[in-house]
Structure formats: structure tokens, C-alpha cells
Amino acid sequence: MNLLITGGAGFIGSHFVRAVLADRLPGLEGASVTVLDKLAYGGSLAALGLVAESKRLDFVPADAVDAPVVEAALRGHDAVVHFASAGAASDVAGVQVLLEAARRHDVARFLHVSTGDVYGSIDTGAWAERAPLAPTTPEAAGKAGADLMALAYHRTHGLPVVVTRCSDNYGPYQHPGRTVPRLVTSLLDGRAAALSGDGGRVRDWLHVDDHCHGIALALTAGRPGEIYHIAGSVELAERDLTELILAEFGLGWEHVATVPDGRTTDHRRALDDDKIRRELGWRPHVEFTAGLAATIDWYRANPTWWRPLLS
Incomplete structure (x- = not known):
């Protein structure tokens, strides 16, 4: 199988690429990968360093909204996995460019990776796949628009689109501006x-391994x-997450x-x-405390990756 992976140098995308090329994912053993990434916020060639010499990997430095480049890059590929996210307007424009190219090339599958942010907040219980979308930020609204566009291409053109929506991720190679690495x-x-704030925000934490x-x-x-939710293994308020991280360092609230x-x-x-x-x-x-400890160990061992990103 030949995969075109957009945003494949980002946190989740690069983990997926590394896992594919290591033959760790079911049904994708032996697959070849073309990464299309413009290397903006969160994207880094260093995240692909471990697989950079793989003969099954090609890299195209480009934006998903660049229709001629997408058209050329998609040729000869069986499936698209779309991770790229670049802001509200670009999310919708980028996914439409990809969907249109995928339709012309008759790809066998288009996997659109989205997020639970599109539903907004929920006081109790959990959102099911058919819950109404109610994003509260421009970024989440862009994601919601891209989701709807992808599903519309399935309904109108029969394009074999699948959408996944995930909980908050954590793991190695995540930008230090995000909650856990911050x-x-x-x-x-x-x-x-x-x-x-008061540390009361509650999130359901998903290790990037399980997400991929x-x-x-x-x-x-x-x-x-169809839409599939990929949820986390533990629900924590940010202050409780902070306490667990402090415990891993042997430090107190001071x-x-x-x-x-x-x-x-x-x-x-x-x-x-x-x-x-x-x-x-x-x-x-991935059990959360074990995954958190391994993530902390990774950041401890790789300051040359994250320190330049702090600015």
C-alpha cells in the first residue's frame, strides 16, 4: 500500500509515519509513505530522523492547499491520511484540495484525522459520534468545517472517507507549547x-501510540x-495531571x-x-502513569529537540 500522509512531520503524524515504517500497525505492514508537510508550527524534520533513510519514505515540503503539488504528490497512492492542520480557513481549503485530488485519482480510502474539540464542552457523560458539533474556538471551528467537507465528499461523490476524532494526546515529539510537555x-x-487558571479543566488523555x-x-x-472516536484511558483535571508530573520529578507544589x-x-x-x-x-x-513516565524520560533525554522550540 502507498500512503500519502499530510502533516506527517507533526506530533501525531510523525508518530504514525514511524510506526508504519517500523511495521507496528495492523494492516499496514510493508506500506510506503509520502509525507506532505509545510513544516509550520509543530512540524519538524527531526521528528522523522529515525526513519529518514528508509527507502519506503518520501518527503514533499508543501502546503495541502497547493493544488498542483497535491495533484502530483497523490499520483500512484492508494490512500490518504490527513493530519495537517493550519488554522480555520486553511483547514477547510486544504481538505477540499486533497478530497478533490483523491476523487480524481480514485483513491481507495481517505482517512481524515480530527479531534473531540469540535463538540465543545460537556458537563457529564461523553459525546457520541452523532452528537451536534458546537466548537468554541476558531481552530475547532476550522476542524469541524473540514470534517463536514470530508463527509460531504462521501455523500456527494462516493469517496470512501472515514473520519476519526480523538481525545487530547500526549507522548514524545509533542511541541512544548502543549499541556504535558509545557x-x-x-x-x-x-x-x-x-x-x-484554577487547574480545573478536565481532559481525557490518550497516548499517541494508542491513537495511531x-x-x-x-x-x-x-x-x-463513518466517524470513529478514539478516546483516552484516563480523565484528569489539569491540577491532578500537574500533581502526577510533580510526583515523577519528586517535587512539591512550591x-x-x-x-x-x-x-x-x-x-x-x-x-x-x-x-x-x-x-x-x-x-x-498504554497505561497512563507508565506512558506519562516514559514521556517524561523522553523529554529528559532529548533537550536538543525541544529547547529550540521554546521561543
Whole structure:
């Protein structure tokens, strides 16, 4: 199988590429990969360093909105896995360029990777796949628009589109501006860990390994036109997450600084993942405390990767 992977130098995309080329994902053994990435925020060639010499990997430095480049890059590929995200307007424009090219080239599968952010906040319970979309930020609205565009290409043109929506991810190679690496790298640098607001925001945490496994199952066995949730293994308020990270460092709350949270954000996010469990047999395998400890160890061992990104 030949895969075109957009955003394949980003956090989740690069992990997926590395896993494919290491033959760690079901149904994708031996697959070849073309990565299309413009190397903006979160994208780094260093994230592909471990597989850079693979004969099964090609790299195209380009934006998904560049129609002629996408057209040329997609030729000869069996499937698209679309990770790229570049802002509200570009999300919709980029996915439409890809969908149109995929339609012309008659690709066998188009996997659109989205996020639970598109639903907004939920006080109790968890969002199911058919819940109404109610994004609260421009970024989430862009994602929601891209989701709808992808599903519309299935309904109108019969393009075999599958959409996945995930919980908040963590793991190695995540930009230090994100929650877990922000807290971890601050402590590694001898700075106070910055806790936003009262630390009451609740997220369901998903290791990037488990996320990529779910994406592979949806790509190879998901039903066209369907949405699959890939949810995390533990739900935590940010202050509880901070406490777990402090414990890994053997530090106390005197190493935490509370900072104002001026952003509009969802108080609680949670996804119901019963569908992917029933239909595709997916289960999260990375226990959270073990995954968190391994993630901290990775950042401790790789300061040359994350320190240049702090600015």
C-alpha cells in the first residue's frame, strides 16, 4: 500500500509515519509513505530522523492547499491520511484540495484525522459520534468545517472517507507549547510549572501510540462515511495531571506557578469510544502513569529537540 500522509512531520503524524515504517500497525505492514508537510508550527524534520533513510519514505515540503503539488504528490497512492492542520480557513481549503485530488485519482480510502474539540464542552457523560458539533474556538471551528467537507465528499461523490476524532494526546515529539510537555519542560529547565487558571479543566488523555493504532484500524477496516472516536484511558483535571508530573520529578507544589487563563476553552471534554471498540476491536494499551513516565524520560533525554522550540 502507498500512503500519502499530510502533516506527517507533526506530533501525531510523525508518530504514525514511524510506526508504519517500523511495521507496528495492523494492516499496514510493508506500506510506503509520502509525507506532505509545510513544516509550520509543530512540524519538524527531526521528528522523522529515525526513519529518514528508509527507502519506503518520501518527503514533499508543501502546503495541502497547493493544488498542483497535491495533484502530483497523490499520483500512484492508494490512500490518504490527513493530519495537517493550519488554522480555520486553511483547514477547510486544504481538505477540499486533497478530497478533490483523491476523487480524481480514485483513491481507495481517505482517512481524515480530527479531534473531540469540535463538540465543545460537556458537563457529564461523553459525546457520541452523532452528537451536534458546537466548537468554541476558531481552530475547532476550522476542524469541524473540514470534517463536514470530508463527509460531504462521501455523500456527494462516493469517496470512501472515514473520519476519526480523538481525545487530547500526549507522548514524545509533542511541541512544548502543549499541556504535558509545557509542564514537563518547565520543570526540566528549573522553572516553575505554569498551571492555567484554577487547574480545573478536565481532559481525557490518550497516548499517541494508542491513537495511531486506532487510526490504522479505521483506515484499513472502518466503514466509509463513518466517524470513529478514539478516546483516552484516563480523565484528569489539569491540577491532578500537574500533581502526577510533580510526583515523577519528586517535587512539591512550591514548583508550580498559577497563570491567568485568558483563552476561551472548554471546561471538560470527553468522547464515547464504544463504536470503535465494538466494530474494530480497538482498545487503549498504554497505561497512563507508565506512558506519562516514559514521556517524561523522553523529554529528559532529548533537550536538543525541544529547547529550540521554546521561543
